[in-house]
Amino acid sequence: MQQKKKNGFQIMLELLGMIRPLMGFMLLAILMGCIGNLVATFITILGGYGLLSVAGLYNKLTITTIFTVIIIFAVIRGILRYAEQACNHYIAFKLLASIRHKVFASLRRLAPAKLDGNDKGNLISIITSDIELLEVFYAHTISPIAIAIITSVFMCVFIGIIHPVLGVVALVFYLLIGFIVPVLNSRRGREKGQEYRDSFGELNTSVLDNLYGLEEIIQYGQQEKRQSCLAKKTESLEKIAKELKKEESIQKISTDWIILFAGIAMLGVSGYLAGQGEIEGGMSLIATVAMISSFGPTAALSALSNNLNHTLACGNRVLSLLNEEPIVLDNVTGEEDCSGDxxxxxxxxxxxxxxxxxxxxxxxxxxxxxxxxxxxxxxxxxxxxxxxxxxxxxxxxxxxxxxxxxxxxxxxxxxxxxxxxxxxxxxxxxxxxxxxxxxxxxxxxxxxxxxxxxxxxxxxxxxxxxxxxxxxxxxxxxxxxxxxxxxxxxxxxxxxxxxxxxxxxxxxxxxxxxxxxxxxxxxxxxxxxxxxxxxxxxxxxxxxxxxx
Missing domain, CATH: 3.40.50.300 (P-loop containing nucleotide triphosphate hydrolases)
Structure with missing residues (x-):
């Protein structure tokens, strides 16, 4: 199967185009995800206000009120998290069913010439594992990206209210973790992701070939040769998987270090501003707590880049099949007479x-x-x-x-x-x-x-x-x-x-x-x-x- 060269952005746009009939559910999932993540963040922020209240540095809310709100927020967070995931998975499974229908329709359109080759194992891989992996994109990629953007903007404004400079500091680190790290990681692993999916398809073809020809393999003593060939394909696949895992580990370590440095930077800048009398001393703690506790959506976005390489490779293979032109187009309006010589x-x-x-x-x-x-x-x-x-x-x-x-x-x-x-x-x-x-x-x-x-x-x-x-x-x-x-x-x-x-x-x-x-x-x-x-x-x- 000839796969057109597309970049990740083009593949994502085509995959996003399939979501239009379920856009209402997607917007609902994003809304609940944003509220849920902000509620989770403010549980920690309220905890910071509680510490200030105990220390006598904050008196706008009583400690009882603060902890009551925290409990309410915790319950709301659980409900919204469940509802968000329910919406995302409803969208994913509906779309997977639709994509499978389109793939089989495409195969009917491309057949019989398409099925006349020796690439059936690769086709099985597309129909099964590739489509299944698209569930990651629809259930765990689209809404997290939107949620990370919206919550980051909201938190930049919240921290910026304490002081504009702190809002800029927050923005820099949100962009670093939620955009720069994922983009760099994605570029490093994109080719490996495509290579992994292609190698996986080739392994499927080889396994299918060996199963169909098992009697002949045994009869002519080809077990060792076939086993050796299968082992080489498996080792090649494992090698690519290890390289992808290595990239994933580098990304995780990088993100953790950046988050740690972000907390230190926010504490240092806010402490300096407090020392200059531009903000209250207690607000330095609130800004730092708000910064560190709000990295959940952007850190998740950073981690997505690892699975996204697999997912976009799968998406490319599925879309290539859906967009493939048949060698021969069915004639639906032609002559009906087949008689004669x-x-x-x-x-x-x-x-x-x-x-x-x-x-x-x-x-x-x-x-x-x-x-x-x-x-x-x-x-x-x-x-x-x-x-x-x-x-x-x-x-x-x-x-x-x-x-x-x-x-x-x-x-x-x-x-x-x-x-x-x-x-x-x-x-x-x-x-x-x-x-x-x-x-x-x-x-x-x-x-x-x-x-x-x-x-x-x-x-x-x-x-x-x-x-x-x-x-x-x-x-x-x-x-x-x-x-x-x-x-x-x-x-x-x-x-x-x-x-x-x-x-x-x-x-x-x-x-x-x-x-x-x-x-x-x-x-x-x-x-x-x-x-x-x-x-x-x-x-x-x-x-x-x-x-x-």
Whole structure:
């Protein structure tokens, strides 16, 4: 997946754009967060006034009144904190559900070409962990930034009322902790954050690859090699994680030292002003206490920069997927007629810099069985994908009768063509429902008829629950040949006028292959069938054969 280079600000703006429908809840969370943090700060400030009252340096409020207000503020703080977090998490989970919906919609738009590569582990990483990490952004980033800004401005004014110079001192340290430290830390860790997410996706792909090929790995003694490769990817990921943790530790130590120095600076400046008679002596204590106790929101903002590198990297990957343009756009307003001869006229196509088909010309006559014979890698499967318009030709045309394939409505093309791929995917459902994917409203009798033609009926009946047998995840409870025959049964059930079969009998014994080929021969009336294979035995039923 090609990821556009975007800076953190651009990514944040795009992520913020998704929050518009829930802006009311976000403003409510910010309001409650501001009040809650200010209440927490003033609990400490009131404590300072209490000390001054005990020392006889403050008499505007009694000690009883001060402690009563502190207790009230403490209760209010707890309620507001809970309400703020509830709003933030409501927003986050609503948006995550919306983003997942958009991601799956994007994958439907990008498919099937998008899913034709070897990057499925990375896609799984985006759909699961990357989207999940966006919860940090929506629940723990947006409102804290707003809260830190608003509360810092308020406290600058409060401290500035004691003396303008003290307000400036407070502003300098708020900017230092809440802006300069996070920006510097973010710049240092941005590339590492993106590298971590990309490496995590690659590790997912490698794990998925090893799980799918576990039998082959064991059979050919590749365990050590595969384990070594996986260990290197894991070590690389851990190395990046340690570097990010190191940056996080530096940020924490820097923030703590700055807060300590801020307290000392405020005490020194306010003490000097008190010595000059510009403020009362007790106000020096209040200014210092107000300064130190109000760093909570800005310190949290400083700490955000560590997770923000991860979060923005995740956001970039998710947004890149959402903004990715499909290789082929669905035609929603085109022609609906797919009848007639299928004609390839000067068809040329290649993946990136590799040409697979070059000036390919052939006519597949309507209502005939056509065979395409050739060795692996010659472009047989690619031709079927071009006929299905999973990809578009680089040069030349493909036509169904009088209509060029690009002008045919995509839904009509899918409706009129049954396509059996080399690998049949089975869902974790009953065998009947797996076959009925080709026709959801099919009766049991229609399913049985299709299964018989695919030479899978007797096998299904031998299972404990027959057609109601649940297929295990990824269809692992069935052999490759059994899965392949279920795929062929789907094609028979689809009752389309055109059938494409890509190596349909490669995993099937000669007896069952003969039964299936006989069924195809019986089905050829009013159907155009294109049969791709590298085996000459499969070509026995064809009316016309193309060598590639």
């Amino acid at each position: 299928i004609i390839c006229d000067g068809t040329t196509f290649g993946y990136e810099n590799k040409v697979v088909l070059n000036n390919f010309n052939v006519t597949f006559k309507e209502n005939h069985i056509h065979g395409i014979l050739g060795k692996s890698g010659c472009g047989k499967s690619t031709l079927l994908k071009l006929l299905m318009r999973f990809y578009e030709t680089n040069k030349g045309t493909i036509s169904y009768g009088k209509n060029v394939v690009n002008t045919i409505k995509t839904s009509s093309l899918r409706k009129n063509v049954a396509y059996v791929t080399q690998e049949t995917y089975l869902f974790h459902d009953t065998i009947e429902n797996n076959i009925k994917i080709a026709k959801e409203d099919a009766t049991r009798e229609e399913v049985i008829e299709a299964a018989k033609k695919a030479s899978i009926h007797d096998f299904i009946l031998s299972l404990p629950s027959g057609y109601d047998t649940i297929v295990s995840e990824l269809g692992e409870s069935l052999s490759g040949g059994e899965r392949q025959r279920i795929g062929i049964a789907r094609a028979f059930l689809h009752k389309s006028s055109i059938i494409f079969l890509d190596e349909p009998t490669s995993n099937i014994d000669s007896l069952n292959e003969g039964i299936i080929l006989k069924s195809l021969e019986e089905e050829k009336e009013d159907k155009t069938i294109i049969l791709v294979s590298h085996r000459k035995s499969t070509m026995g039923i064809v009316d016309h054969m193309v060598n590639m």
